Amino acid sequence: MARIGGDTRLRERQDHLPGMGVWSTVGSVAAAPRPPTNGAMNSLLECDAPAHDWYRFVLSFPPHLVREYAGRFELGQDAVVLDPFCGTGTTLVESKKLGIASIGVEAMPMSKFAAEVKTDWSPDPDALASHANLVAEKASARLAADQLSDEPGASRSEGRVRLRGLDADAAKLLIKHSISPLPLHKALVLREALQGEYAAGISGHERLAFARVLPTEVGNLRFGPEVGVGSVRDDAAVVAPWLDRVRSMVEDLRVLGERDETAARVVAGDARAVSSCVPAESVDAVITSPPYPNEKDYSRTVRLESVLLGYLTDRASLRSTKRELLRSNTRGVYRDDDDSAWVADDERVQ
């Protein structure tokens, strides 16, 4: 299926994406400067923030890696790139920035959603900005009606208001202390405002900004690289950081919107069945990082936002999602698994 390389000559393009100037000439991808140290190699460069920084997880690889491979493989703008484990969509976003079409496959619904939104640069920035303001006003008014404030420590009725919580089945899925009761209440109020003001073509971006702020700005999680609980805060702002994230998306869309023409398709599913969604001989290069076989549990990394956005609702939904994943973690191994069948004929792993 993969026809990697070929003699396609890269077209030189002068682009004018603010903050992306260093990378703007597709033909010089391979020669583009890279971050100097190993630690920095894996972090997101400021010039890469547009779209990539709408949502990422600690296991995402950096965009400059995709640029480097696109350059080495001499992928032109007629090429198609596949990422069968696309996660939050780094390969797809970066390919789209380079004007290269791409397809991603992802088994975790939350990550698939992130990849989809990050490659959708079609929303009208002004419409998104004014809609987000409306949602923020509704959420703030709802909090104020209960004498609660989005500002940490400024709620006058704390302890007297019955706080909202998740239903029992969903609550059981959360990592203990991943979010404190008052920030959870505020997050559920914002979620209700998002649902009540649903707008096609816009709400996905607002929901992704919600997912973006949940783990570390609203919740108590930290990543290093395993997900764990850091210092537990009793209160945190929710509406304000969410609105900040949406506003940052709005600024990105003002620039990215002009480049929305390059196709990026995200498919929900199992990479092992990739031939069911990707026609044979249709892909020029595969740029991917498969699940790490060292006890990484991809369902835990995105657990808080998966539960709050409704992608995981109870143990049964968690289990069925985990069964789609490659077994990179012993928590994802089940008694009646038949995964050994995948490697039965491969002597190297017998």
Ligand SMILES: C[S@@+](CC[C@H](N)C(=O)[O-])C[C@H]1O[C@@H](n2cnc3c(N)ncnc32)[C@H](O)[C@@H]1O
């Ligand atoms: C190392 S991460 C890839 C991260 C990605 N490069 C990014 O930038 O976000 C591996 C991804 O493979 C996904 N995955 C695991 N098993 C899968 C399967 N059977 N089919 C498709 N995706 C799968 C995981 O959910 C995870 O998002």
